[in-house]
Amino acid sequence: MSGNNKRYLLYIAQNYSYAILRPLQQAIQARGDEACWFLEGCEVNPAFLRPTEKRLLTIAEVKAWKPDAVLVPGNMVPDFIPGIKVGVFHGFNSGKRNQRGHFQIRNCFDLYCTQGPATTLPFEDLADKSGTFKVAETGWPTLDPMYKGELDLAYDVEGDNRPVVLFCSTFSHRLSCAPIVYDKIKALSEQGNWRWLVQFHPKMSKEIVDKYKALQSDNLTFVETDNVLPLLQAADVMLCDTSSVLIMFLLQGKPVVTFKNNTSWSHLVNVEQLDEIEPALKEALRRPPELMARIEAYCDDIHPFRDGLSSERVLAATDDLLENGTAGLKRKPLNLLRHLKMRRKLGYWRI
Incomplete structure (x- = not known):
């Protein structure tokens, strides 16, 4: 297969996935290939599509377009659409006790493009046991613009x-x-010593969102966005809990203060009491050398690529699989119930 005129389907189910796949779209188009979007379900808003971006509305349209590869930042993708299935992850493993899904194989993908050694080694072990997919360490395309x-x-x-x-x-x-931490952040923002930016996961309860929106002033801005990277760039320090966005912040070489984080990671400044938050933020803003060295070591393990070329590596790994085929892989389990649910969700019943 030549290096030109390949077709890549960008398959998403959440608004934050636009920012995850857009660097890949840019790399695809830069080499003269085609990219189209498919939006699964009701949790992704088509209004976030740009005028120049192409969307396929139905599975029938997807099948007629015949993508060579399907790039997916989620955990699931239907087997009844064409193309090899490539998993590119929707975030990092943030160490939550309930985050087993980060390393759970759902027998949907032919290739996993991993972010760094911390992800690659577990997936290589899973690939050896399963035999149904390949692994390539590429870095995470989402971070390329950063x-x-x-x-x-x-x-x-x-x-x-x-x-x-x-x-x-x-x-x-x-x-x-x-x-x-609402009352504490309210008090700290009213002091005016720092400028606050507040951003939550899109599934955060409306009650909490409205409370924080009401705090907006010259000292605090509540942000709703499908792309957190400019926010990460603007801040000097982050206050967080267990959200995986804290890892993206660390990868800039910036410190994170966590409140009751359930890991024992030494590259975080974790506090357990509300009155510890302000001193911890002051200490993090000082950027003590010992803390910064631990952050650097962690970043080398989680995402060592700092060149902004992860999208190109994902496409190279995908091309390699397209060139050499999946003949060396075992056949995936049928998973009839799972695929039946996908057909029902997408309203597609043809063979």
Whole structure:
């Protein structure tokens, strides 16, 4: 197969997946190949598509278009659409006790493009046991614009030189610190010593979102976005809980303060009490050398690629599988119930 005129389907089910796959779309188009989007389900908003981006509306249209490969930042993709299936992950393994799904094989993919040794080694072990997929360590395409310096400065404020604190929180009621730290953040924002940016997982409860929106002032901005990278760039330090976005922040070489994080990671500044938050943020803003060295070592393990070329590596690994085929892989289990559910969800019953 030649290097030109390949077709790649960008298959997403969440709004944050636009930002995950757009660097891949850019790399695909830069080499003269084609990319189209398919939006699964009701949790992804088509309004986030740009005027120049092409969308296929139905599975019938997808089958008629005949993609060579399907690039997926989620855990599932139907087997009844054409093309090899490539998993590119929707985030990092943040060490949550309930995050077994990060390393759970659902027999949907022919290739997993991993982010770094911390992900590659477990998936290579799973590949050896399963025999149904291959693994390539490529880095995560989502971060390419960050490493290339292509992000806009949307959250910078001219003339405001205060340190910027970014507060992010997961939506899980059991793990989210947003309800607990509300009063503390309100008080700290009213002091005016720092500028606060607040951004939550899209599934965060409306009640919590509305409470934080009500705090907006010259000192605090609530942000709703499908692309967190410019936010990460704008902040000097992050306050978080267990959300995997904290790893993306660390990969800039910036410190993270966590509240009741359930890991024992030494590259985080973890606190257990509300009155410890302010001193911890002050210490993190000082960037002590011992902490920064631990962050650097962690980043080398989780995502060693700093060149902004992960998209190109994903496409190279995909091309390699397209060139050499999947003949060396075992046949995937049928998983009839799972695929029946996918057909019902997508309303597609043809063979």
